[in-house]
Amino acid sequence: MRRYPPIQLQRPYILFYLLPVADYRRNFIPGGSFFFTVNLADRRSNLLTKRIDLLRTAFRSVRARHALSVEAIVVLLDHLHTIWTLPAGDADFANRWRLIKTEFSRGIETGEQRSPSHSAKGERGIWQRRYWEHTLRDEIDFERHCNYVHFNPVKHGHVRTVSEWPYFSFRRFVRLGVYPSEWAGNREDDGENYVER
Numbered sequence: 001m002r003r004y005p006p007i008q009l010q011r012p013y014i015l016f017y018l019l020p021v022a023d024y025r026r027n028f029i030p031g032g033s034f035f036f037t038v039n040l041a042d043r044r045s046n047l048l049t050k051r052i053d054l055l056r057t058a059f060r061s062v063r064a065r066h067a068l069s070v071e072a073i074v075v076l077l078d079h080l081h082t083i084w085t086l087p088a089g090d091a092d093f094a095n096r097w098r099l100i101k102t103e104f105s106r107g108i109e110t111g112e113q114r115s116p117s118h119s120a121k122g123e124r125g126i127w128q129r130r131y132w133e134h135t136l137r138d139e140i141d142f143e144r145h146c147n148y149v150h151f152n153p154v155k156h157g158h159v160r161t162v163s164e165w166p167y168f169s170f171r172r173f174v175r176l177g178v179y180p181s182e183w184a185g186n187r188e189d190d191g192e193n194y195v196e197r
């Protein structure tokens with residue numbers, strides 16, 4: 001009588017495909033994973049995508065000097081949303097943002113309008129000084145905010161389907177097996193209170 005392999009043999013394959021999905025959530029560190037919304041001062045500006053090269057350089061240079069894991073990011077015309085993980089015991093995201101903003105601004109020709117508070121401190125007027133920070137609570141919160149980040153270009157009406165947007169970490173997530181390439185978003189994760197102006 002012919003013997004068939006036990007069905008359990010298939011399990012490693014299933015695990016192989018499931019693991020990467022679970023893996024990205026494991027990057028969550030309690031008290032060390034953050035969601036940010038960071039805005040340009042001028043909301044009619046498109047400097048972030050127009051000078052995406054500068055923004056990439058600014059991120060690269062801060063990452064060369066400080067531990068910083070960018071878990072997810074979307075760059076829109078005038079603002080960005082991103083999820084960072086910092087090493088345990090180091091929650092100094094403020095300094096990292098200061099460096100990124102300063103380096104980006106340095107590459108932009110001067111002459112922008114400056115608010116009185118920017119002028120008073122001798123700062124450039126490219127970025128809004130304040131930004132939104134939310135410390136992610138758990139892996140579910142982490143996952144929801146990743147979904148929020150990647151759906152954002154559709155939310156803002158820049159593209160009709162998620163995969164059309166060029167400036168975000170979506171393709172990395174597709175490679176990891178987190179999303180199918182035609183991922184249509186998860187509207188229930190598209191919370192109203194993630195601070196969009």
Ligand code: NI
Pocket residue numbers: 076079081152156196
């Ligand atoms: Ni947005």
